[in-house]
Amino acid sequence: MGERDGVDARADAAGRGRPALVIFDCDGVLVDSEPISLACLTAGLNRIGVPIDLETVRARFAGTSMVSIMEHIARDYRIDAPEGFVAEVKAETLRAFDAELRAMAGAAETIAALDLPICVASSSDPVRLRHSLGLTGLLPLFEGRVFSSVEVRRGKPFPDLFLHAAARMETAPDACLVVEDSVPGVTAARAAGMRVIGFTGGGHWGHDPAGADLSAAGAERVVSDYAALARLILAG
Numbered sequence: 001m002g003e004r005d006g007v008d009a010r011a012d013a014a015g016r017g018r019p020a021l022v023i024f025d026c027d028g029v030l031v032d033s034e035p036i037s038l039a040c041l042t043a044g045l046n047r048i049g050v051p052i053d054l055e056t057v058r059a060r061f062a063g064t065s066m067v068s069i070m071e072h073i074a075r076d077y078r079i080d081a082p083e084g085f086v087a088e089v090k091a092e093t094l095r096a097f098d099a100e101l102r103a104m105a106g107a108a109e110t111i112a113a114l115d116l117p118i119c120v121a122s123s124s125d126p127v128r129l130r131h132s133l134g135l136t137g138l139l140p141l142f143e144g145r146v147f148s149s150v151e152v153r154r155g156k157p158f159p160d161l162f163l164h165a166a167a168r169m170e171t172a173p174d175a176c177l178v179v180e181d182s183v184p185g186v187t188a189a190r191a192a193g194m195r196v197i198g199f200t201g202g203g204h205w206g207h208d209p210a211g212a213d214l215s216a217a218g219a220e221r222v223v224s225d226y227a228a229l230a231r232l233i234l235a236g
Contacts (some may be wrong), residue, residue: 019116019177019195021169022233023162024142025063026122028181030107031132034062034204036096041069044089050077058204063182065123065155066090094131103136104201106226111141114233119145121165121178123155123185145169157184159192166192177233181205183217190218197232198222 028034042057050073061069066086074080111118119142122129126148133139133146147165149155166173178189178196181204189196198214201224205211211222223229 018234020175021117021119021166021171021177022114023119023121023165023176023178023189023194024111025178025180025182025185025199026120026129026132027124028062028202028204029179029199030104030120030138031136032102032104032202033097033132034058034181034202036100037093038062038204040089040093040096044085044092045073048079048081048085050079052077062204063123063156063180063184065149066125067149068155090125090128094128097132097135101132101135103138104226108138108141110226110230111138114230116233117169117171118142119147119165119169121147121161123149123161125150156182157187157191159188162189162192162194166194179229180214180219183213186214186217186219195220197229199229200224201226 024030027037038054038057038061041061042052042054045052045057060072070081070086120129120133124132129146129148130139133142147161147168149161152160152164154160162176162178163173166176173193176194178185178194179199180186180189180196181199181202186196186198196219198211198219198221200208200211200214200222205224211219214222221232223232
């Protein structure tokens with residue numbers, strides 16, 4: 001398919017009401033990583049004296065970059081992490097992924113069957129993204145179309161990452177559909193002028209599978225499995 005054909009296909013998809021581009025978050029959407037990474041982060045923060053529990057970490061930091069998390073800790077808890085802390089937590093998280101990480105049920109099959117352009121836009125750094133997607137067998141579905149918050153000045157909840165992904169994929173923001181599992185992610189997608197579906201299939205959403213927080217943040221629909229997600233994407 002030539003470049004002109006690709007542009008025509010994207011325009012036609014948008015004209016039918018279907019998205020011209022589907023942007024997937026990674027953690028909590030493609031891979032069930034959040035229970036693992038949030039537990040590692042909580043343990044690390046406790047070690048340096050931050051009085052915070054797992055539920056608070058989930059509520060405040062799911063879907064947020066480590067840069068933003070550490071700024072929050074310094075500001076609200078008056079604790080500066082020691083040198084090497086972030087690298088240590090990241091290494092512990094990757095080791096835990098090696099033992100425990102799984103792709104979301106139905107993700108690979110559903111995504112492989114989509115006849116729409118797709119990409120990933122995640123708060124995770126590129127090393128973690130490649131590790132997670134490679135470990136779960138999802139990387140070939142997105143190779144060359146994986147975008148990290150380190151590529152933009154501001155991470156979620158700001159719109160920068162989604163706008164960057166849309167620009168790289170040569171798609172207008174209002175023709176994009178984002179799949180997100182976190183309030184910062186939904187907020188960022190809406191700020192970018194994109195439609196967004198909330199996803200609560202990850203283990204960290206056991207407290208609220210209906211995703212009331214995601215709906216309140218601006219998700220037009222909330223689903224908890226890939227079969228329902230596929231129906232919404234293809235219905236437009």
